[in-house]
Amino acid sequence: MKVYNTLSGKKEEFSPQGKEVRMYVCGVTPYDEAHIGHAMSYIIFDVIRRYLRSQNYKVKYVQNVTDIDDKIIDRAAKLGITPAELAKKYTESFDEDMKDLNIFRAETDIYPRATEEIPKIIEVIAGLVDKGFAYPAGGSVYFRVRNDPDYGKLSHRSLEAMRAAECAVGGEEKEDAMDFALWKASKPGEPFWESPWGEGRPGWHIECSAMSLKYLGETLDIHGGGQDLIFPHHENEIAQSESFTGKKPFAKYWMHNGLLQFGEDKMSKSLGNLITIREALNRYSPDAIRIFVLSSHYRSPLTYSEEGLEAAEKGAERLMRASSLGGSKAASAQALDAETYHKRFNEAMDDDFNTAQAIATLFDLAREINEAGDSGLSFSKAQSLLAELGRDVLGLKLPETRIISAGKVTFRISGKLSAKSTVIPDTVSARVNRLIEERVNCRKEKKWQQADEIRKKLAELGVILEDTQTGTDVTYKSVPSEESLNSLMKELGIAL
RNA sequence: GGCGACGUAGCCAAGUGGUUAAGGCGGGGGUCUGCAAAACCCCUAUUCACCGGUUCGAAUCCGGUCGUCGCCUCCA
Incomplete structure (x- = not known):
């Protein structure tokens, strides 16, 4: 398996320290709703992790919550x-x-909060002060960047170049403009914790060093996050951690996802051009969002677009249908060769998690299944493979189809409804089934107009009917209200 | 200004020395169907921003030009 490492700028053979992969992914600062840029990042690392598990690695996973910082304080105020x-x-x-x-999420995952890890944070800062890598000033503590000869190795820039940019601001009390805060003295009215340097709170970068050290040890296998974290956040984490432990590297593989673009700009809170995850989920299924994200390479930027999400929704529907396609009783024993698809899928994923190719493989597999269905070949193996790779590795839901009404009606839930485990109330399904039954009778009597009317009206309520050789499939794209169904039945003169 | 990424069909997007240049969406035609829908089949890039070069051979390597974007400050 090859993994691109930001540190070396190359794809490297993946060889973790032990059987258990120690993985740390930077979490969020919870001061507002998360947007789909966050969704992109966490979906990507979710799939990386799922793939590692599928390859029989154990993964010990830690993701922090930065629950104290300037933005939280300001917003709360x-x-x-x-x-x-x-x-x-x-x-x-x-x-x-x-x-x-x-x-x-696994039972063994740890999602530590900065405010609950203050003792470890203070321990690390104190250690850095003892070793001369940090110094207190005015109640705060700063990291002495010039004492770290490796500083800049992740973001591939030199201290001189950074100084030349004259971007480092503030901190009259700092020895060097590039020095960054490990501990911030608190201002009146702000939350604070006691420390050897007075009342204050942790700087942003230090919590990740402290938490990863505490929960995963001195060397991580994978450290992940968005590309916007490379500098200064991850650069500073390396500086702190390696200076504190004296061990290098702090993380064997640094993995960074490309950022989500929105129109001309990056989607970000400061630009105010964001779509929250909640808004996206109100419009698209989780599978569509995942396919949209995973259809391009994780290190490339991705531009948000309605068209893109809609295209992904159609694709999600396609995979869902193939994974839930009912087998014909007359299917012959001749099964299609699912193994070549499995191999292709793994080869794609082994090459730095090429999810775009992996998904393409699933679409090819879906076509094979549909083809087999049309020609009466057995496709159960291929179908289990599609469900396995789609669900376990790519994290798709591929909502299950349930057969009800004695095999006559195939029941499906699709689209955004699949975000939650939606239950169709009995009162609703009873009415829908009654309408379907009525329509089946109309069709038998060749009353096409009435049959089409029922189909059309139900479609307007988000209930899609499709005729098959064995009966009628019903797909709920939304759940109609009991009242709307009652009035429809009244209008059509159908009694329950 | 410094560092970096990218430019592949109508749209999205893989591919990075020799393959018929993946896949999805969209569009056109057909099969099936009472009609739909779904599904399947065929078609939709002689060509990979442009110009040079290396090579028997380049979308893929090198140089240049143009264009787009990210980071350098809080950010996934």
């Missing part, structure tokens, strides 16, 4: 609530988003 309340609210909202996007 504006809203008149405490920073802790604000952070809690948006952490919960983020967790809900991740759940609906089908992001894998």
Whole structure:
């Protein structure tokens, strides 16, 4: 398996330290709703992790929550609530988003919060001060960048070049403009913790060093995040961690996803041009969002577009249909060769997680299944493979089809409804089934106009009917209200 | 200004020395169907921004030109 490492700028053979892969992915600062740029990043690392698991690696996963920083304090002050309340609210909202996007979580995962890791953070800062890599000034503590000869190795730039850019600002108390804060003295009214340097709170970068050290040890296998974190965040993490432990590298493989673009610009909170994950989920299925993200390479930027999401929705529908296609009773024993697809899929994923090619393989497999279905060949093996790779590795839901009404009606849920485990109320399905039954009778009697009318009206309510050789398939794209069905039945003169 | 990425069909997007240049969406034609839908089949890039060069051979390597974007400040 080859993995692109930002540190070396090359694809490298993946060889973790042990059987268990130690993986750390930078989490969010919960001060607002997460947007689909976040979704992109977490979907990508989710798939990387799922693939590692499918290749029989164990993965020990840690993802932080930066629940204290300037933005949280400012925002909370504006809203008149405490920073802790604000952070809690948006952490919960983020967790809900991740759940609906089908992001894998294991019992053994750790999602540490900065505010709950203060002792470890102070321990690391104190260690850096002892070793001369950091110095207190004015109640804060700064990292002494010039003492780290490796500084800049991840972002591939020199200290001189950075100084020349004259972008480093503030900090009259700093020895060097490039030095960054490990510990920030608190201002009146701000939340604070006691420390050897006075009341204050942790700087942004230090929590990741402290948490990864505490939960994953001195050397990580994979450290991931968006490309916007390469500098300064990850550069600073390396500086802190390697200076503290004296061990290099802090992380064997640094993986960074490309950023989501929105029109001409990057989608970001500061530009205000964002679509939240919640808004996206209200319009598109989680599978569509995943296919949209995974259809291009994870290191390339991706531009958000309605057309792109709609195209992905159609694709998701296609995979879902193939994975739930009912087998013919007359299917011959001759099965198609699923193994070549499995091989192609793995080869794509082994090459730095080429999900675009992996998905293309699934589309080819779907075509084979449909073809086999048309020609009466057995395709159950191919179908299990499609479901396995789609669900377990790419994290798609590929909503299950359930056969109801004695095999006459195939029931499906698709589109955005699949984000939650939607249940169609009995009162609703009873009415829909009654309408289908009525339509079946109309068709038997060749009352085509009436049959078409029922189909059309149900479609307007988000219930799609399709006739097959064995009966009628019903797909719920939304759940109609009992009342709307009642009035439809009244209009058509059909009694329950 | 410094560092980096990218420019492949109507749109999205793989491919990075020799393959018929993946796949999805869209469009056109057909099969099936009462009609639809779905599915399947065929067609939709003689060509990979442009100009030179290396090579028996380049979308793929090198140089240049034009264009787009990211990072250098909080960000996934």
